Amino acid sequence: MKRAPIVAIVGPAEADAPTLHAAEDVGAGLAIAGLTLVTGGLGGVMEAASRGARSKLGSTIGILPGEDPDEANGWVELPIATGLGEGRNALLVRLASAVLAIGGGYGTLSEIALALKAGKPVVGLGTWDVHGVEQVSTAEAAVERIVALSSH
Amino acid sequence: MKRAPIVAIVGPAEADAPTLHAAEDVGAGLAIAGLTLVTGGLGGVMEAASRGARSKLGSTIGILPGEDPDEANGWVELPIATGLGEGRNALLVRLASAVLAIGGGYGTLSEIALALKAGKPVVGLGTWDVHGVEQVSTAEAAVERIVALSSH
Amino acid sequence: MKRAPIVAIVGPAEADAPTLHAAEDVGAGLAIAGLTLVTGGLGGVMEAASRGARSKLGSTIGILPGEDPDEANGWVELPIATGLGEGRNALLVRLASAVLAIGGGYGTLSEIALALKAGKPVVGLGTWDVHGVEQVSTAEAAVERIVALSSH
Amino acid sequence: MKRAPIVAIVGPAEADAPTLHAAEDVGAGLAIAGLTLVTGGLGGVMEAASRGARSKLGSTIGILPGEDPDEANGWVELPIATGLGEGRNALLVRLASAVLAIGGGYGTLSEIALALKAGKPVVGLGTWDVHGVEQVSTAEAAVERIVALSSH
Numbered sequence: 001m002k003r004a005p006i007v008a009i010v011g012p013a014e015a016d017a018p019t020l021h022a023a024e025d026v027g028a029g030l031a032i033a034g035l036t037l038v039t040g041g042l043g044g045v046m047e048a049a050s051r052g053a054r055s056k057l058g059s060t061i062g063i064l065p066g067e068d069p070d071e072a073n074g075w076v077e078l079p080i081a082t083g084l085g086e087g088r089n090a091l092l093v094r095l096a097s098a099v100l101a102i103g104g105g106y107g108t109l110s111e112i113a114l115a116l117k118a119g120k121p122v123v124g125l126g127t128w129d130v131h132g133v134e135q136v137s138t139a140e141a142a143v144e145r146i147v148a149l150s151s152h
Numbered sequence: 153m154k155r156a157p158i159v160a161i162v163g164p165a166e167a168d169a170p171t172l173h174a175a176e177d178v179g180a181g182l183a184i185a186g187l188t189l190v191t192g193g194l195g196g197v198m199e200a201a202s203r204g205a206r207s208k209l210g211s212t213i214g215i216l217p218g219e220d221p222d223e224a225n226g227w228v229e230l231p232i233a234t235g236l237g238e239g240r241n242a243l244l245v246r247l248a249s250a251v252l253a254i255g256g257g258y259g260t261l262s263e264i265a266l267a268l269k270a271g272k273p274v275v276g277l278g279t280w281d282v283h284g285v286e287q288v289s290t291a292e293a294a295v296e297r298i299v300a301l302s303s304h
Numbered sequence: 305m306k307r308a309p310i311v312a313i314v315g316p317a318e319a320d321a322p323t324l325h326a327a328e329d330v331g332a333g334l335a336i337a338g339l340t341l342v343t344g345g346l347g348g349v350m351e352a353a354s355r356g357a358r359s360k361l362g363s364t365i366g367i368l369p370g371e372d373p374d375e376a377n378g379w380v381e382l383p384i385a386t387g388l389g390e391g392r393n394a395l396l397v398r399l400a401s402a403v404l405a406i407g408g409g410y411g412t413l414s415e416i417a418l419a420l421k422a423g424k425p426v427v428g429l430g431t432w433d434v435h436g437v438e439q440v441s442t443a444e445a446a447v448e449r450i451v452a453l454s455s456h
Numbered sequence: 457m458k459r460a461p462i463v464a465i466v467g468p469a470e471a472d473a474p475t476l477h478a479a480e481d482v483g484a485g486l487a488i489a490g491l492t493l494v495t496g497g498l499g500g501v502m503e504a505a506s507r508g509a510r511s512k513l514g515s516t517i518g519i520l521p522g523e524d525p526d527e528a529n530g531w532v533e534l535p536i537a538t539g540l541g542e543g544r545n546a547l548l549v550r551l552a553s554a555v556l557a558i559g560g561g562y563g564t565l566s567e568i569a570l571a572l573k574a575g576k577p578v579v580g581l582g583t584w585d586v587h588g589v590e591q592v593s594t595a596e597a598a599v600e601r602i603v604a605l606s607s608h
Binding site for chain 4: 090
């Protein structure tokens, strides 16, 4: 049995232009590598990453906090409306074999912590400096590390 | 934006041969109609329905109770390991625009009730006799009704 | 270590006067027996049962679907705002050593099914006729059976 | 209507002796102030804080990750077995009007982040240095701040 590896990009719903640009580049790079992308399904980094993935025909999943799948951004192929609120963050990171955090915000910090708690490898790009996160400084490096980590 | 309609087949992990045969036929019929199938991802009716869908190149999602995606049967393309236990039943029915219940069991009864509570149309094939469920007697009739209801 | 046994009363947010009267009587009876009462925390049967329990100095817990503890009725001492929506029903029945269902509604049916699935004893008073539920016809009988079952 | 204010102490299941001692002191201090204590219900900081609270006749709630209430430490009066895994962290912080983090660990970091995301005041004692957390250096100061913040 063969299932496409899933990787997560986590990041805030509001971010500056360079952060969004990086998220889109990483989403595209992961799609080119054949990885399925899961995000929190909303705006900002989540939307930019999903848009990047779709621009390269990648698959995109959105794990939404609310009960309405229409809250997903337009680049999410499969919206999962969990109704769990921020509790959905624990579910999101569990789906992924590796997690990339881009940008800040407390929701993103909770996802970094939950991923590390679950033993998932976490790569950071312009995000919280937490012990255990492998920090990179470019979108290219982020793609390279996530691809390597997801193949385990 | 266009997303594939998702429909759910709910039923027990253990069932007799005619029930499993019906579940497989319905899964195949729904795939032919272009619908994405979501189930609880485990054995019995869930596995038979997923196998039927895959036999016609349909897409299959499994909403698992545990934390391990490998608990999914082999016909599930996308396993979502929720870690919610039976609480995953509420999430499962929320994903679907229509629900087909095949066979019995208390888990299935809870899914029927949660679907009706959420205002989803529910079709029954050899299942609990609950007010609000539209009962049918053949796999063909089940496919026909679910296809009609999912287009709303 | 000794913890007070917890029992659940589940029932709809809207019910007729005799049903509400029965719920209040049962709540009072369970409190006299020294049992802690857990309900869904909202109105109707949930509120009547909680009021009955408080009228006899009993302890009351409310497992709420939303994120706001102030949604609890005034007779709930300890509101647990789960933010899980109807998914809270699975959590509610898990807390109880025995479950009493009073009146109808799909939410109540889901709680009966989830309780039976979890192996909890379920007593019914004017509720769904589900195999495995022990039906009684008076508030007195309901109290007697729940007290007996909770002592296991 | 008057409900006892609930405050949370979050911290790891394993900690050194000074950390556990501080947790016990804080638990006792909060109980003296009449606050109900909620923790994750397991060992380490959670157990020490609960023991401290009980030593002063305080009320203690444990929000457990698993489905078994007997996983709670012996000082938890009311164990809530959520079956949500680490997803229970979001539920835990939502119950509290203020959160005290003692010691480290990724689970604790996720709780700090989820609390800040939910707009709850967070006090830290020997814990992660996260923007938005009010750091204190003694158990006495921690009690004083939590009491002040919970009265809002």
